[in-house]
Amino acid sequence: MVRARTHPSVTTVEVVVPGAELRVTGRLDAGNDHALREELHRAIVFGEGELILDLAGAEIHDSTALALVAGVHHRAARAGRTLVIVDPSDRFERVVAAMRLGKVLQRRRRPVPEPVATVTVGGPPARG
Numbered sequence: 001m002v003r004a005r006t007h008p009s010v011t012t013v014e015v016v017v018p019g020a021e022l023r024v025t026g027r028l029d030a031g032n033d034h035a036l037r038e039e040l041h042r043a044i045v046f047g048e049g050e051l052i053l054d055l056a057g058a059e060i061h062d063s064t065a066l067a068l069v070a071g072v073h074h075r076a077a078r079a080g081r082t083l084v085i086v087d088p089s090d091r092f093e094r095v096v097a098a099m100r101l102g103k104v105l106q107r108r109r110r111p112v113p114e115p116v117a118t119v120t121v122g123g124p125p126a127r128g
Contacts, residue, residue, distance in 0.1 A: 050082050051083050
């Protein structure tokens with residue numbers, strides 16, 4: 001996994017699968033969108049099929065970040081790829097709806113995995 005830091009402890013762009021999936025955590029705004037743009041453009045060029053952008057841990061703070069996502073969507077489409085936003089925040093969804101981009105940007109939620117085991121802790125001590 002490759003990591004690109006934009007500003008100390010503010011935003012992290014992780015290349016999860018080269019050319020196929022990126023994960024953004026932290027604040028994304030006009031001051032630090034350049035690292036994400038660079039990684040997304042690289043992924044478009046070097047990958048194929050769907051390009052996953054995981055925004056579960058990202059905070060979209062201004063229109064520049066949304067414009068970046070919309071621009072990357074168009075660039076991916078021109079390259080024959082599909083940008084898919086995974087686990088966007090409620091704020092991102094509200095902005096997308098307000099900008100009438102809901103039918104343009106593909107978004108999906110990742111299913112929450114079921115636990116493989118359940119352990120109860122903190123009960124009374126066993127007697128025996």
